Amino acid sequence: MGKIIAVANQKGGVGKTTTTSNLGASLGKLGKKVLLIDFDPQGNLTTGFLGSTKTIIKQDITDALTKEVSIKKTILKTKFDNVSVLPAASNRLAGIETQYASVNGRELLLKDILKEIKDCYDFIFIDCPPSLGLLSIQAFTAADTVMITLQSEFYALEGLSQLLNTIDQVRRRSNPQLGIEGVLITMYDARTLLGAQVIGDVRNYFYNKVYDTIIPRNIGLAEAPSHQMPIYYYDSRSKGAIAYLELAKEVLAANGN
Numbered sequence: 001m002g003k004i005i006a007v008a009n010q011k012g013g014v015g016k017t018t019t020t021s022n023l024g025a026s027l028g029k030l031g032k033k034v035l036l037i038d039f040d041p042q043g044n045l046t047t048g049f050l051g052s053t054k055t056i057i058k059q060d061i062t063d064a065l066t067k068e069v070s071i072k073k074t075i076l077k078t079k080f081d082n083v084s085v086l087p088a089a090s091n092r093l094a095g096i097e098t099q100y101a102s103v104n105g106r107e108l109l110l111k112d113i114l115k116e117i118k119d120c121y122d123f124i125f126i127d128c129p130p131s132l133g134l135l136s137i138q139a140f141t142a143a144d145t146v147m148i149t150l151q152s153e154f155y156a157l158e159g160l161s162q163l164l165n166t167i168d169q170v171r172r173r174s175n176p177q178l179g180i181e182g183v184l185i186t187m188y189d190a191r192t193l194l195g196a197q198v199i200g201d202v203r204n205y206f207y208n209k210v211y212d213t214i215i216p217r218n219i220g221l222a223e224a225p226s227h228q229m230p231i232y233y234y235d236s237r238s239k240g241a242i243a244y245l246e247l248a249k250e251v252l253a254a255n256g257n
């Protein structure tokens, strides 16, 4: 049975998309079948896999959500081992928030369409937008767990109570089983004292939910998407590639693999 993990934090620029792509591709490299869903209207995940060719995609996540096209037809296989992508190739995804604002059962849209394909994959990751609106609620409703990414910076923990409140709200309304998969510290700079302090603060707050693996700030991770590659394929010996492979092993171990 496929496990669905929403990668979330309502702040932008904290490593959600980078984690979705690279953790996903690392799990694929380790033999797991993986689907990555771009659920951010900005479509950065899609650009990171498809570059400018994303403009020629006719059918994307929005067509699947509105059930105009079957979800199976919107999923694209990539050239990377065991990795498929469900693209957000147009900004129509943003329109879903208002289009469905007063429709009953709107939080179930994503969950409904994932039923059909859930068992085709070992892991399904949802790259959430930087907000706590309807799209994130749909993602949390569809997910088994939420993975929270935090940038290693002074304000890392700020705004987290809003995220945790939203998770609680979804548990009460539509998904009582929703768990926290883990908390990942990204963009860590070992040269600064601040980094060490942030790790301490995050561990005090989330205890054993924090991954041992910490993702360093690594230029390869920022460059790889412009070459339409996950870091493992762009520079497998970089610190970023090694860290995401370690994280993949940690995620597998936590899931009984």
Ligand SMILES: Nc1ncnc2c1ncn2[C@@H]1O[C@H](COP(=O)(O)OP(=O)(O)O)[C@@H](O)[C@H]1O
Residues within 6 Å of the ligand: 011, 012, 013, 014, 015, 016, 017, 018, 019, 044, 130, 186, 187, 188, 215, 216, 217, 218, 219, 221, 222, 223, 240
């Ligand atoms: N560990 C890292 N080292 C260096 N740059 C990173 C790292 N993680 C992410 N980035 C870069 O930081 C920016 C924001 O990351 P991104 O994953 O897009 O965040 P989010 O999806 O949360 O908005 C991107 O330009 C990305 O390439």
Ligand SMILES: [Mg+2]
Residues within 6 Å of the ligand: 016, 017, 018, 040, 044, 045, 127, 128
């Ligand atoms: Mg993103």
